[in-house]
Each structure stands twice: as structure tokens, then as C-alpha cells.
Amino acid sequence: MSPKTFATRSTDKTRSGIFVALSVTLCALAAFGSNIANATETVDIRLPVREAEFDVVLSCQNDSTPECRSCLAYRPSNASLVMYSILKEALQAGGLATRVQVVPSPNSERSRKMVSEGFADIKSDWDFNIDADPEVLKSAPILRRGASEKGIYVREDSLTLSDNKPISNVHNLSAVSIRTWRLDWDVLESLAPASLTSAATKQQIHAMINANRADFTLLEFSSTPAMVQDLEGIRLYPIPGVKVVLPASQHFMISLHLPDAEKIVAALNTGIDALHANGFIHQCLANSGIINEQVKDWRILNPLEGQIAPEKTTPSN
Incomplete structure (x- = not known):
């Protein structure tokens, strides 16, 4: 074999090796880029809302300003708007990019069924309703036991x-x-x-x-x-x-039909903990009347075990 032929074959092998290495690198970068895209992909969440409160929540959903979701100012009672606000903020605080879309429902029972069957994704509910349904997962508490x-x-x-x-x-x-x-x-x-x-x-x-x-x-x-x-x-x-x-706690129930439901629950739990810590959830509940500072010292007629009822403030004969 001539030196020239050997040199040519060596060069071909080198080029082939470079091509293979480059191909592997490009595939890795493509996969890495795909993972980034998946990590930042916006998830659509369907939230069932009672028809009586649907228009108010839909108006907030379509409002480009954050005021209706801020829970920082007085507004009339609307439990669905409160939970919509908390859900959006909790998902964001948990690091998950989402679009929360409201869908109409005639009542709470139907909303519960929609989530269980996968026709909606997340709603708030009491612990006993969530625990009884094998088709859903339960978040950390939004409203702790006895707080309502x-x-x-x-x-x-x-x-x-x-x-x-x-x-x-x-x-x-x-x-x-x-x-x-x-x-x-x-x-x-x-x-x-x-x-x-x-x-x-x-x-x-x-x-x-x-x-x-x-x-x-x-x-x-x-x-x-x-x-x-x-x-x-x-x-x-x-x-x-x-x-x-009320002797129960309130949570978000998350449909198991929702892709990556466990990851969404993890993000929700992180966000809920953060919103409890910074006072956002308390402010939402207080503004809606679910927690009312005016009655903070009123006597509890049915104190829970271990709960101390404030002294009675009304006169009795």
C-alpha cells in the first residue's frame, strides 16, 4: 500500500469519526432543546364554574389587567372567582406555565363529575368528596379544617x-x-x-x-x-x-385524566404553600367573606376538638 493511499484512508476515517461525533452532538442538542420546549410549554387547565358565577369569572379570564385576580381590594362575594384567582396564582408560584380556561357547569355536583371523568381538569372541593373519588388527586389544603x-x-x-x-x-x-x-x-x-x-x-x-x-x-x-x-x-x-x-378542609381536586397530573399537583402544592406564607390566600378568603375579620372574636357554637371558642360577646338572659 502506498503512503498516499494510507493517507487518504486515514483522512476518510477521521472525517467519518467527526461526522459521527457531530451527529451525536446534534441529536443531543435536539433532545435538549425538545426538553426545554416541553418544560416551558403552556398547559391548558379547564376549571368548571357554576353558571350563576360564570360570567364574572369569564370576564376576569378575558381581562388583560390583573386587578380582578389580585385579591388585594374589596369585591363582592364570588367563591368561584376566589378559587380561580388562587388556582392561577398557585400554578404560577409553583413554576408551571398554564392557561386556566373556565367552562360552565350547572352545579358543584356536576363540576365534580366533570373533573372525575376528564371533561374538566381541576376544581376546589371538600376533603371528603376528593378522598372518596379514585379518579382524582388532592392538593395541599387551600382552606384548613375549621377555617371556614x-x-x-x-x-x-x-x-x-x-x-x-x-x-x-x-x-x-x-x-x-x-x-x-x-x-x-x-x-x-x-x-x-x-x-x-x-x-x-x-x-x-x-x-x-x-x-x-x-x-x-x-x-x-x-x-x-x-x-x-x-x-x-x-x-x-x-x-x-x-x-x-365547618369541620372539613378544602383542596383542589385534580383529574387523573390530565397528562402529568402528579407533576401538576406537585407544582400546585408548592404554590399553595407559598401563597399561604405570603398571605395571598388569606387575603382572597377575607375579601370574599369566606374568612371575615369582623367575626374573628365571635363565639363558636360548635368548636372542633382542641379548638378554643372565643368568649361570648352577645348578652344573654
């Missing part, structure tokens, strides 16, 4: 009557609620009112109290100054000085 408070709501003229009898004697009063509102119903049964009637709708609850067919119900404290709950012109007021707590 409700008032004893009556007609305005009943407020005067309440000054003349110990309010702790709710067993002298008749109550109305909706039986499928599991937590409310359990709390009312524990209070042992004179009677407990199930209504079909929230409108019917207000109508029955307005017609003196029931004395009181449990309602969230409104974020208005007087904490009035007004439904179709029927105004109900909380009896001052007393409240109840």
Missing part, C-alpha cells in the same frame, strides 16, 4: 328578638338548609334546633325564612359592611356574636 366559618342568618326583625334570649339556645329555633349541603346539614344537626327542614334551593331557604316558616339558616358571612345576604330582594342578617365552623 358561617353565620346564623335570620330576618332583620329577628335580630331584636335575639337580644332577649340566649343565642346558644338555638334548639328553640327552627332551621332550614339543603340536605345535600353535607357540612351545613351535619353542623345543623349537631346544634339540635327545634326542627330542621330541607329546602330545594337557596332561593327557597330565603323565602321560607321570609315567610316565617323557618327561623334561621347557615350562610357565609357576606363581605359587605353589614354582612347582609341578599337574594332576590330577601335580605338575611347574621345574629351578632356567634358563628359556626
